[in-house]
Amino acid sequence: MILITCALFLLLACEAEDKMETEAFQNIPSDQRFTINGERDTILFGEEGVRLFLPANSFTYANGDLVTGEVEIVLVEALSLADQLLMGAAGEKQLGVIRLEAKKENKELSIKAKAKILLQFPAKETEGEFSIYLGKVRRNGKIRWKEGEKAASFLIPEAFSNLPFHPKEFAEELTTVLPFGQFKGYSVELADSLYFSFSGGEMIALAGGFQHLEMNEPYYHRHHVLNDGQYTAESYDSYQTVAEEIMDEVEWPVMETSCGIDPLKVQALKSADFANSLLATSAFAERLAMMLSIGDESLLDIYLNNLDQDLWETDQQAATYLRAKSDSRADQFSEFAAQGLTNTEGGAAYADLLRETLVDRMAQFEEQLSTKRQEIRAALAAKNKEVEILKEEYRQILWKREEHRMRYLTFELGDLGWYWPRRIVRNATDTVFLAKLEAKVPNGVKYDELYLYNVMPYARSIYRLNSVDGELFYPGVLDEKRMYQRLHQAAKVVAVGYKNGKLFIGETNYQVGYENNVELYLKPSSRRRLKALMDVDTEHLYENRISVDLPYMRALHREQLRQNKLWEEQYALYFLGAKAYPNCNEEPTLEEAKSLFAEHCANCHSIDLKTKLTGPALFGGPQEYTKMWFTRFTENSQHMIATGDPRAMEQWRQWGPTIMNAFAGELNKAEISAIFKYIQSVN
Incomplete structure (x- = not known):
């Protein structure tokens, strides 16, 4: 009976001698039996983790003839010390032994001379050199x-x-911006x-085409404009704070060919066509992350x-290429080379396959991505159009409401706006007065x-009050809080x-005076109670009913939530896009960020991050x-307050009327990002 046995040894001081003999197995572990087609390439997977790659036509009879058809294989794995051979005289340390028997119709078979059989052991000890011994x-x-x-x-x-087929900086950035949008972990x-998604150096503009959603009657806005007796659309936008404005554009990161490797090419590599090539190994993924950080496509092409x-x-x-460019990262690739990693079986075939399919795969993915981007743009544009229609409807209601009450x-109504032709007589019951109201x-x-x-009720009219902090409500603008009313008339909030x-x-009810201050406490209610309350206003004209105004306000609120979410996602994409092309989007170091904080932030936020000054302490912030x-x-706090961001409004309630500087023109996003990381590092 012919037995073929292979053993894996860690080379020590002594070298093995040719024809050295040792005892066979002390204990025979359980065997595993397979039936294979000897004319096909076969991979056998042992229960203990051994893999045997048997090329086609690897077995012969005793006379040297090739074996065809089915072959019976018996595999014995001995990977624990108890099951392995006795130590040889030279004292070699055995890491694993397998025993292989091959039979055809009860005839013992031999391995064909020069057959290229690949044997893989799940060796845990990886220091030093290893050798494989063949024995009979x-x-x-x-x-x-x-x-x-x-x-x-x-x-x-x-x-x-x-x-992972992305830069390591990209993965790190993603962990800092999660969760955002629908992405949680x-x-x-x-x-x-x-x-x-950043293939081709392009980023979807999620936050484009947005408008102000805080709207109210134009007369009490300082910026209202009349043209031919009609207010402009912008006149209805409520500017409740100072210096806020819609930011239709965001500052994109640099995403050019010179800045890095196009993700489209990387995506094409992660294809089922190359599932058994070295591209589908953790070793290549480790090297790819480094190449993407370097951002040199020629370096990737060396591997491809x-x-x-x-x-x-x-x-x-790769190391030689980088050294020729005086790039210190060449040492990393020299360390990779020292690992002595080889290839997967059939590497040459995959090299040919790559050349044939890479261009086709890139074109296929580019078309898919282009279609998806067009769908996203179309959906965003359609939603923005829907919001504009909603706003125009609401403008008409606000105009009719203002016109009814003013008349x-x-x-x-004159060329310059509303005017009152009668002389004001104070204290008269029907006197019209610019009364102050705080609720x-x-x-x-x-x-x-x-x-x-x-x-x-006396005017069969309503006016929706404005607010900055969600607790103090008033008519008109924050520094005046006034609107025209009839003195001494009954009203309520x-x-x-x-x-x-x-x-x-x-x-709560009140009687109109020169200055009116009321306080409200809300109680849990029901839709029936709300309907009963709304039924009272049915005597008013359509546009002067709370039941008409409230659905518009709720719809605009939902739209604001959508916009805030898209802004959040847009900024997350900005930071990720910068890391998709890290070669051209470097951030300041933590030390540089500390200097930026001292220069731009320390006047209002203490340098120790724990002491409150004119602004809050930032310790614990991230x-x-x-x-x-x-x-x-940081870019524009007033814009955040104006759009109703809850946390921004809370900051304003605690620290207003002190206004934080808008740093959009002084600090770019990379610098603000570095400052955030600096605060995070201190915390």
């Missing part, structure tokens, strides 16, 4: 060994879904998907053009939505709030808000 079991039970050959560390393909699949050779050889070529108060709702910020209306989908209502929020607020 003799009739006396001992094994005669041949001179050992140096073992190579062959690459084992893995599932592409487990391999990190995964390789998510990182790759987002990375590939040499898939048929051992990986360590390509590593050497009731005997105002007339406070303690803990108003706890509501997701809160709307207050000044209801004037009605509040409608929503929290976690639940309804809250409050109301745990309380996202990087995207921090960047937007």
Whole structure:
């Protein structure tokens, strides 16, 4: 009976002698039996992790004839010390032994001379050199060994879904901006998907075409403009704070060919066509992350053009290429080469396949991505158009509401706007006066939505009050809080709030005076109670009903939430896009960020981050808000307050009327990002 046995040894001081003999197995482990087709390439997977790659036509009969058809294989794995051979005289340390028997119709078979069989052991000890020995079991039970050959560390393909094909900086950035949008937790699949979305150096403009959503009657806005007796569309926009403006454009990161490797090419590599090539190995993924950080496509091409050779050889070529460019990162590729990694089985075939399919795959993915981008743009444009139609409808209601009340108060409309032709007589019952009104709702910020209306039954009119901080409500602008009313008439303020989908209502009566101050406390209510409250206003004209105004306000609120979400996603994409092309988008170091903080922030926020000055202490901040929020607020806090961001409004309530500088013109996003990381590092 012919037995073929292979053993893997760690080379120590002594070298093995040719024809050295050792005892056979102490204990025979359980065997595993397979039936294979001897005329086809076959891979056998042992239960203990051994892999045997048997090329076609690897077995012969005793007379040397090739074996055809089915072959019976018996595999014995001995990977634990208890199952292995006795120590040889030279004291070699055995890491694993397998025993292979091959039979055809009860005839013992031999391995064909020069057959290229690949044997892979799951060796845990990886220091030093390894050798594989081939031996034959003799009739006396001992094994005669041949001179050992140096073992190579062959690459084992893995599932592409487990391999990151993006820059390591991209993965790090993604962990800092998550969660955002519909993305909650990190995964390789998510990182790759987002990375590939920047193919061609393009980024989707999620936050384009936005408009102000805070709207009210134009007369009390300082910026209202009349043309031929009609207000401009912008006249209806409420500017409740100072220096806010819509930012239709965001500062894109630099994404050019010279800045890095196009993600489209990387995506094409992660294809089922190359599932068994060295591209589908963790070793290549590690090198790819480094190449993407360097951003040199020629470096990647060195690997793609040499898939048929051992990986360590390509590593050497990459190191030589980088040294010629005086790039210190060449040392990393020299370290890669020192690992001595080889290739997967059939590497040459995959080199040919890559050349044939790479261009086709890139074109296919580019078309898919282009179609997806067009769909996203079309959906965003359609939604923005829908919002513009909604706003135009609401403008007409606001105009009719203002016109009705102003004419009731005997105002007339001239070329320069409304004017009152009658001389004001104070203290008369019917005197029209620019009365001040403040309505406070303690803990108003706890509501997701809160709307207050000044209801004037004498004029069959309403006016929705404005607010900056969600607790103090008023007519007109913050520094005046005034609107025309008839003195000494009965009026009331009605509040409608929503929290976690639940309804809250409050109301209070007052008599119009020169200065009016009311306070409201909302109580849980029901839709029936709201309907009963709204039924009272059915005597008013359509546009002067709370029941008409409230649905518009809720729709605009939902739109504001959508816009805020898209702004958040847009800023997340900015930071990720910068890391998709890291070669041209370097951030300041932490030390440089500390200097930036001292120069631009320390006047209002203490340098120790713990002491309150004219602005809040920032210690603990990164745990309380996202990087995207921090960047937007730093660029233009007043814009955030004006668009109703809850945290921004809370900051204004605590620290107003002190206005934080808008740093959009002084600090770019990379610098603000570095400052955020500096604060995070201190915390």
